[in-house]
Amino acid sequence: MTRALVLTSSILAGNSLSLAEHFQAQAAGVDGLEVTTRDLVADDLPHLTQPELASWQVPAEQRSAAQRELAARSDGLIEELLAHDVLVLAVPLYNLGIPSQMKAWFDRVMRAGTTFRYTENGPQGLVEGKRAVILAARGGQYAGSEFDSQTPHLKHMFGLMGIREVDVVFAEGLAMGEAQREAALAEARQAIGGLVERLA
Numbered sequence: 307m308t309r310a311l312v313l314t315s316s317i318l319a320g321n322s323l324s325l326a327e328h329f330q331a332q333a334a335g336v337d338g339l340e341v342t343t344r345d346l347v348a349d350d351l352p353h354l355t356q357p358e359l360a361s362w363q364v365p366a367e368q369r370s371a372a373q374r375e376l377a378a379r380s381d382g383l384i385e386e387l388l389a390h391d392v393l394v395l396a397v398p399l400y401n402l403g404i405p406s407q408m409k410a411w412f413d414r415v416m417r418a419g420t421t422f423r424y425t426e427n428g429p430q431g432l433v434e435g436k437r438a439v440i441l442a443a444r445g446g447q448y449a450g451s452e453f454d455s456q457t458p459h460l461k462h463m464f465g466l467m468g469i470r471e472v473d474v475v476f477a478e479g480l481a482m483g484e485a486q487r488e489a490a491l492a493e494a495r496q497a498i499g500g501l502v503e504r505l506a
């Protein structure tokens with residue numbers, strides 16, 4: 307059984323073009339693929355702060371009640387990540403970057419000493435045997451150019467934790483007219499269908 311964790315981060319709710327929903331619908335008909343979904347917008351994680359960061363440094367049995375509550379955010383999200391085989395990130399491009407809700411998730415799961423560690427030779431990822439899929443939806447067209455500031459950033463963050471197998475499905479030019487939008491979505495949906503079969 308392959309377990310996939312789908313993370314959504316669109317603020318557009320009902321108006322979202324939702325490549326994630328397409329992934330879920332395709333996966334529903336496939337034996338051997340189990341999907342869990344986390345809506346990072348609904349989670350509304352706050353920015354990472356010093357007290358929360360500091361709570362991770364305190365051994366679990368020595369944490370105060372407040373530190374236990376703060377550390378639980380990161381602990382729970384890392385536990386969830388480790389319990390899945392594939393991370394599927396549905397990522398709209400917002401102001402040339404990832405949604406801040408998704409950054410707040412990365413700030414909780416990229417934890418020195420837990421998901422990666424610093425060594426004399428640089429950082430070493432501690433998350434083994436996982437792969438990731440990025441479902442990238444954009445109003446404009448950036449893939450393969452220096453203006454795609456989002457997917458290299460996501461790959462770097464995954465790479466730091468040791469996740470190096472990353473597939474990217476682009477749906478680009480979604481704000482560039484009806485024809486481009488329909489063509490891009492059709493292509494992305496087809497790619498997602500192929501990926502789902504390979505993942506199972």
Ligand SMILES: Cc1cc2nc3c(=O)[nH]c(=O)nc-3n(C[C@H](O)[C@H](O)[C@H](O)COP(=O)(O)O)c2cc1C
Pocket residue numbers: 316317318321322323324325397398399400401402403443444445446447480481
């Ligand atoms: C706040 C906001 C910022 C956006 N910034 C960009 C941008 O910088 N570049 C771009 O190509 N599209 C931008 N878009 C368009 C979205 O990337 C596009 O609508 C995408 O389809 C959103 O995915 P979703 O339908 O899953 O929410 C932006 C949309 C919103 C709501």
